[in-house]
Amino acid sequence: MEFALISLLNGVTYGLLLFMLSSGLTLIFSMMSVLNFAHASFYMLGAYFAYQISGAASFWAALLLAPLLVGVLGALVERFGIRKAHRFGHVAELLFTFGLSFLAIEVVQLVWGKAAVDYRVPSALQGTLFTLYSTSYPIYKAFMIAVSVFMLAGLYSFLTYTRIGLIIQAALSRPDMVQALGHDVPRIFTLVFAGGTALAGLAGVIGGNALVTEPGMADAVGPIVFVVVVVGGLGSLTGAFVASLLIGILQTFMVGMNYSFVDFAREIGLDIHSAPLLARLSLTQFAPVMPYLLMVAILIFRPRGLMGARET
């Protein structure tokens, strides 16, 4: 019971972090059909910027400034890179962001070194919020949930209730019509790209110190975010939300369960002496490949993803 509750809380925290990344990716994708391969690089930059700013000023300044900086960077990338690559089609756009992600890691290594930097949780947020049975739940994780939920509520109301949000929504499905009505669609694209990357940056700010801030962090989370988007269904924000939570919770549970198939068989009374390697692997060992197995299963049984509306 204790394990289940704590894992659930941790899983939700991780899942919300994944959603902050996947929501930006989905928004950018469904609007411009651009798969931003460098999305996780912006997450990494957010963490490094936050480390730098919180060293010079404070964590709270970093919480505000780092996502803004990442967003500005994203806008520049869209304006002077992706728009140029767009002339040559989607493959060129994808490869451009792919090259960018490669370069980003190298630049980060150059500026901040190859080892992890000491980006810590601020002292005001250290400590225990409550103790459940015998496991303590840190304040910072609750803070992460609060920031994510606040941000997502903000994003939702921005897209639903503001004029510019409605124009963005319209441009998602009918960019030509929106253009014909006199709106500057390329500028909306830049804005959405900046917003999406800023969200990734924010995820980096609050995730970098909870996990670890190192040059490998983009590669660690990038493929999983892609899996989330495929599993949720391309272009569906709700789908991305469900898939983020699903993968976050599943993975957290699996990491905590040191059970293998053989152990399970023993539990129900079967005594197995020799078993193939696959049956002897524990769930913990399976955790890293679980998202990909889930993706394969979804593709076989429901190719459009959980909530996807279209096939391609």
Added chain:
Amino acid sequence: MKTPPLLNARRLVFWSAYLALLVLLPLAVHKGYWLSLLCQIGINTVFALSFNMLLGQTGLLSFGHAVYYGLGAFVTMHALRAINASSLHFPITLVPLVGGAAGLLFGVAFGYVTTKRAGTTFAMISLGIGEMVAASSLMFPSFFGGEGGVSSNRVVGGKGLFGITYGPQIQMYYLIAGWAFLSILAMYALTQTPLGRIANAVRDNPERAEFVGYNPRRVRFLMMMLAGFFAGIAGGLTALNYEIVTAESLSAYTSGLVIMMAFVGGIGVFFGPILGAALITVLQIVVAGATAAWPVYFGLIFLLVVLYAPGGIAGILLEQMKLWRSGELRRLWPSYLLALVPAVILVGAVIFLVEMSYALVNSSQTGSSEVRVLGFGLDAGRALTWIAGAVALAIGVALLRAAAKRIAGDRYVPPLPQGRT
């Protein structure tokens, strides 16, 4: 329309020349260093061409092509171990086929899932499959050998036919060259078959291909299987050449490298990836030996090609050939020469700035922030050197733009075709 015969004089000359080049090249190089470089180029050529069967010919951008290459290499290595332990009798000459078979098998298994979708989704799924295989390499240390990888010996006791043991690197080179030539020829022949043509149709317009009566999914699946086969052969050759395979051979890094080789070489033309494989392999060894900043240069070259020359080197060459044939190049070459000056300034400025950044960052370890330029020592710790670099960069950009405008102005623009397009 009548299709031209597969064997014509031009092709015969071209392929014979290529074969002669492969046979004669090792005679020109004497040092073992260059010989092993040639071996690496041969392997990478097959790998890059197998990748381009997907991207260039079928329109499938795979971020996980190293899976077939790496698994092919691992299976080959295990076969080699079995041969060494005498539990399997198989001539070494044919061992790369084991890698090919493994690549084909995994191409069938993974291709069934990945080719369900095309376009961007395929790219994401291939990335996921690649990550899955890379992650599972840690789960099965008995097969993947953990951190140390799997190693074996390609010289299997006794004298082989004509005394060929594949012990000396030169014999290994000819084995690689032979398999590479056969594979390249087979891949080229494939582009001329109905399957190759339909793959092009599926790439350009899957809907129309479907209307004509072909199932685009099946075409993608078939091409994926064949691409897996050739990637597996490249993997088998790697296993034989290095006698060790590590998990790096199926990592995202290797998948990225093959994208780079194919794209920089040019994905629109069959021979593009051959050029790309040779260039990137040489750069990788030469540049990485010269400077710590090589990943930055690689990234910049890649971005430059994506943004300014999406046809790659092959695309540029074909464009110049066209100009040569129309006689326009004779009018253009003064402008080209003129453009060379700012290009050199620009490249020099970029290299200077990158090297200065590295010198400055590493100065705490090396104890000096000096960059040597043409024999002069410049201190990267001073603002003046940075200003000089930035000014050179700005001048280079400005002049190159002017030169590009001049070239564009000099070019003969054909009148718009009337009536039909």
